[in-house]
Amino acid sequence: MTLTLRQPSMLTGMDIPSATQPTPEPAIHVRGLEKSYKDLRVLRGVDLDVARGSIVALLGSNGAGKTTMVRILATLLRADAGTARVNSLDVATRAADVRASISLTGQFAAVDEILTGRENLVLIARLRHLKDPGGIADDLLARFSLTEAGGRRVGTYSGGMRRRLDIAMSLIGNPPVVFLDEPTTGLDPQARLEVWQAVRELAAGGTTVLLTTQYLDEAEQLADRIAILHEGRIVVDGTLGELRRLLPPATVEYVEKQPTLEDVFLTLVGAGTEQGQR
Amino acid sequence: MNRHFLGDTAALLGRSLRHIGRSPDTIVTTAIMPIAFMLLFVYVFGGAIETGADSYVNYLLPGILLITIASGISYTAYRLFLDIQGGIFERFQSMPIARSAVLWAHVLTSLVANLVSLVVVVGVALLIGFRTGMNVLGWLAVAGILVLFTLALTWLAVIPGLTATSVDGASAFSYPLILLPFVSSAFVPTGSMPGPVRAFAEHQPVTAIVDAIRHLFTRQPVGADLWVALAWCAGILVVAYLLAAVAYRRRIS
Ligand SMILES: Nc1ncnc2c1ncn2[C@@H]1O[C@H](COP(=O)(O)OP(=O)(O)O)[C@@H](O)[C@H]1O
Ligand SMILES: [Mg+2]
Numbered sequence: 001m002t003l004t005l006r007q008p009s010m011l012t013g014m015d016i017p018s019a020t021q022p023t024p025e026p027a028i029h030v031r032g033l034e035k036s037y038k039d040l041r042v043l044r045g046v047d048l049d050v051a052r053g054s055i056v057a058l059l060g061s062n063g064a065g066k067t068t069m070v071r072i073l074a075t076l077l078r079a080d081a082g083t084a085r086v087n088s089l090d091v092a093t094r095a096a097d098v099r100a101s102i103s104l105t106g107q108f109a110a111v112d113e114i115l116t117g118r119e120n121l122v123l124i125a126r127l128r129h130l131k132d133p134g135g136i137a138d139d140l141l142a143r144f145s146l147t148e149a150g151g152r153r154v155g156t157y158s159g160g161m162r163r164r165l166d167i168a169m170s171l172i173g174n175p176p177v178v179f180l181d182e183p184t185t186g187l188d189p190q191a192r193l194e195v196w197q198a199v200r201e202l203a204a205g206g207t208t209v210l211l212t213t214q215y216l217d218e219a220e221q222l223a224d225r226i227a228i229l230h231e232g233r234i235v236v237d238g239t240l241g242e243l244r245r246l247l248p249p250a251t252v253e254y255v256e257k258q259p260t261l262e263d264v265f266l267t268l269v270g271a272g273t274e275q276g277q278r
Numbered sequence: 279m280n281r282h283f284l285g286d287t288a289a290l291l292g293r294s295l296r297h298i299g300r301s302p303d304t305i306v307t308t309a310i311m312p313i314a315f316m317l318l319f320v321y322v323f324g325g326a327i328e329t330g331a332d333s334y335v336n337y338l339l340p341g342i343l344l345i346t347i348a349s350g351i352s353y354t355a356y357r358l359f360l361d362i363q364g365g366i367f368e369r370f371q372s373m374p375i376a377r378s379a380v381l382w383a384h385v386l387t388s389l390v391a392n393l394v395s396l397v398v399v400v401g402v403a404l405l406i407g408f409r410t411g412m413n414v415l416g417w418l419a420v421a422g423i424l425v426l427f428t429l430a431l432t433w434l435a436v437i438p439g440l441t442a443t444s445v446d447g448a449s450a451f452s453y454p455l456i457l458l459p460f461v462s463s464a465f466v467p468t469g470s471m472p473g474p475v476r477a478f479a480e481h482q483p484v485t486a487i488v489d490a491i492r493h494l495f496t497r498q499p500v501g502a503d504l505w506v507a508l509a510w511c512a513g514i515l516v517v518a519y520l521l522a523a524v525a526y527r528r529r530i531s
Binding site for chain 1: 282285289290292293296297368369371373
């Protein structure tokens, strides 16, 4: 760990104005979102905008509330207060319409182990009421290098294959907004790269992606913008470059070194505070 | 009703039926215990039980059929629980589908699986001497009662499936249901039981349903038993359905 700067107080809560705010109505628009589980105040007023067609990483330690946030946006959970709109639709009042414009890839691969990969895809295509489910399944199998494995039961797949299938299932019907909750947690490095590639292809096709992660390098690699969720709020939100500029260039004894995202993260969050929250 | 209800239910039913087709042992397991009870009672205890019926297997079969259903429906709780655990339940909930289709698919799967198990059990009963002079209408009536009973118990099974916190919890609820026929007219006439036990046995649903099916089997007039049996099934069905709907709403909100 190369944390050389210690000026956390002035940074917390700082807002970076976005240089490029393309459309008036972002794909995801969240204001003052709050959610508690009994006494545990998980979200305490989250504000977040995700521009159409961008990849935003929601970065936070284990237990920060990333899954809670995604589940609210995916209409699986009701917020206690605040508003959230996805694709200009309020998640509380237009839940059914929101569900038609999103897909969720949960923290754990939600695939049917007893069915084959192809059957999983066909099932989802049928549930999305699309024509030619078989053709859609074959296309996706090819796109995710699963054609050979397509006829095998998912129970026999490796972790990476399962995750790829999981993401392929999420793409059926081309939902304009995709949520990926910790898409690479528990994957080996090779599988991780495969998933990253899949996410990049998604965004290249114009899909808006909100992904959560605990991995700083994942956020660095994939995201156009990074939002750090800490103690129930988005403490900072910006591009990697903007986040870096939050910390003055390190004046170390020997070499001048750009602060990494890890530096920014640890400075903002405090290296020791994430314990005991899981 | 959501306009996609039928299509979504059909898609999800196809999925669950594939599960069963790929692990037919669930149907065998469902049928084995009732068949074992049937053999045990017919060949070991049966000689000592005085029922007044011409053959004990004829007397016994209705109760065995109900035990088959009671053990079969625990798989509904089990499968539903696994769907929730595995996250696929949430995936379905986050999709634009008719939301009740998820439950109906499991319920209809249970119906199909239990009917197959019942056919197996009746087949074994025929092999060991079960005979009935029932006509087609009689068979349809028996099938109707069994379908209604299966639906009622399956909706009951949906509740632990949605609320359980462990696999064992999800299936354990069916044990008392399997035992219920033993304190009924299924194995011995209630007249031989001591007072309070007899009172319970004569007023619990299994006795009414068993008596109704038995009268159909022996081509006697079914009379009030049939209506009491149907009322029990319908009552359990409605209450279980409403409770399951509440559990479902809790689970998805
Ligand atoms: N259903 C729940 N009931 C009670 N507490 C919960 C529930 N879900 C999550 N939590 C708690 O809320 C906090 C945030 O959880 P979560 O959103 O899963 O965080 P993350 O995904 O960032 O790891 C954690 O402390 C977790 O234990
Ligand atoms: Mg999480």
